[in-house]
Amino acid sequence: MHYFLHSERELFVIIDPFLWSSIASGYRLDGADRIFSWRNGSLTDQYNVNVHFVTQTVPTGAHKALVKTQKYHLLQKGKGLQNEGKTMEDVNGYIQMIDFSAYSLGTTDIDEAAVQALSENLMHSFTTSGFAYLKNTGITDEQVTSVFDVADKFYDLPVDVKQKYRRNETDFHERHGWVCMEGENLGKLNGLQRPPDLKELFNIKPPLSGGDSWPSEVPEFEETCMDFFNQAHDLAKRVLELIARGLGTEAAEFLDMFKFIGKGRNSSHLRSIRYPPVPETVKENQVRCGEHTDFGCITLLFQDNAGLEVAKGDGEFVAAPPIADTVVINIADTLQRWSADKLVSTKHRVMLPYTPETRGTTRRCVTFFTHPDFDAVMKCLDGSDKYPPIRAEDYVASRLRKMYL
Structure with missing residues (x-):
């Protein structure tokens, strides 16, 4: 050979x-x-x-x-x-790299056979690992870096300034705003007894609700983040359309259940996360992000440094490192339930770095969490009664109560 x-x-x-x-x-x-x-x-x-x-x-x-x-x-x-000519490649023995060029953002000359092959590749990944890398999506590393940089300007502000933009956590909806260091504990979703996560974050969720605001101290924050929100939203819609095709569901009817993204009664949001260098002293069993599955339908993840780990069926975790000009995508709980478990929502985590050198580095990521509209009723798409119908708003609220109570 x-x-x-x-x-x-x-x-x-x-x-x-x-x-x-x-x-x-x-x-x-x-x-x-x-x-x-x-x-x-x-x-x-x-x-x-x-x-x-x-x-x-x-x-x-x-x-x-x-x-x-x-x-x-x-x-x-x-x-x-x-x-x-290969459209699906092996990255780490578990997660596949999929070439999305057949349906990338801006593509107007659609090759039906290529789009069908792309849908099949996505379904292979989403029914096995639940994760994939996408390349040639139409979103560039330069666009991602612009969000990293503007978010850094906000995170570098004094804590008392950032407090003005703190996220409202009283009504069990995904809300716009800042979450302080150790302000979230995703491990609780999996029943883990760990200290809160070593990270801070900012949710971007238009349209803003009462009391929410954009940080005036960083004038370019709103425009940069909203530009990226719209790009990620467009990419997510294309992926959802391909998933509907793969599940044998009418795409137009399926996408109609996501029509309020960025407009109102929908939990979808963009999230900037910054994991700081690890301090000399950390709490026992503390990690950057506890082991969990996501709430919604699909998640898009853009990252700059290593740390993400994805669970395999045997309980072992594999690394999902950053790869230039790619996005990591995964299935979340809502869509696993909606698909009657045909699609797999897989546990993942961000541990503390394993070496002294990497413990001194910052990790940044931007995620787009895609949810159906509040009033969408999730009935199993295959027509079965494996799970009872539930409104999307009620399902997300039940998960948020588990994390914050």
């Missing part, structure tokens, strides 16, 4: 085969996403194994077996991680 290397952003570790049994038994290598063996001066077998950050010391002598550690993207003739 012929291989060649192409410079890319992903990090791979090429190792001697004798280390394989040790690593498979639980040893972890820092920063490695994939493992390949090196024999007789050439790359051979590709092992479909996820590798997390360092949690144990690599066995004595292992450093002698490390042949090369570089930022490479491996291409394998006929069976690579990336082949010309």
Whole structure:
């Protein structure tokens, strides 16, 4: 089998085969996403194994077996991680990379066969891992960075200034506004007894309700965030349409249940999150974001640094690192219920960084949480009675009570 290397952003570790049994038994290598063996001066077998950050010391002598550690993207003739014309690629043995170019934002010349193939690829991921990376969506890293930067200006304000924009948490609806450091505990949704999450965040949820406001200290905050809200909303609608197609549901009728996003009676919102460098002292069992599943239908995640981990069926977690010009997308609880469990809402978390070097870094992300309208009645889309009908507003309120009470 012929291989060649192409410079890319992903990090791979090429190792001697004798280390394989040790690593498979639980040893972890820092920063490695994939493992390949090196024999007789050439790359051979590709092992479909996820590798997390360092949690144990690599066995004595292992450093002698490390042949090369570089930022490479491996291409394998006929069976690579990336082949010309390939629309779905393996990222870490669990989460797939899907090329969204057939239905990207701004695309008007629609190839029906390509869109159908895209829908099938999405359904494969959403019925297995519940997660996927999307590339060629029409949203660029530059647009994401603009939101990161304007949010940083807000987070850097004094706490007493940020308090003016604190989110109202009294009515069990997703609301616009700032949540202070340790102001949320997502692990409670999964019944975990952990300290609050080590993060702060700002929800962007138009139209603003009484008492909500935009931070006047950062004049460009509203325009930048709303521009991105609209982009993410457009992308989410396209994904929802493809999901409806994959479920055999009439797309127009399905999308009609999301018509109030950004207009009123709907919980969809954009969220900026900043995870600060880890302080010298943290509470016992504290993490950046506790293990949880999301409330809504789908979530779009844009991230700048590593930390996201996604649960597999066996209870192990795999890393979902940032990849340039991609968005991570996942199914959430509402859509799993609505699809009668055909689509999978998967637990995920953000742990504290595993190494001293990475503990000193900030992690930023922007998420778009997509919900149906308040009055949408969720009846199982396959016509079954696996779950009783429930209004979307009532379902979300029940989840918020669990987190804040």
